Amino acid sequence: MANNYYRDEDFIKKFGLRLKEIRKFKKMSQEELAFKCGFELSQIGRIERGTINTSISHVAAIARALEVAPYKLFEFEPD
Template structure:
């Protein structure tokens, strides 16, 4: 079964929305999340199928719960 692109788009949009609400750049989120800036961009553009570990890192970087990214 092939994963749906819709979930990647939805997740990427959530990350972008929270990031913008916090007033931080992709570079700042990457620093806070211990990830590469280009990786954050790829997630926001739904170009990467992110792992659970990296979802947790992004939630920490955004100072939100993992659950918030899926609401």
């Protein structure tokens, strides 16, 4: 079995848009979210723009900071 790196660009972008939507609904800036997560501000921006494929551990930290269940960040229609 080959060990190929899989990257779903569309899914990553949709995740980022969903994160941004929830963050704005919670009236939280990127700066506030980054601080609460212990991440760099630029990392939050890259996740929201879909330029990085974030880890499941980061998803958990983001969900805690936003005070939402992790699955809420995945509530979007995949292609």
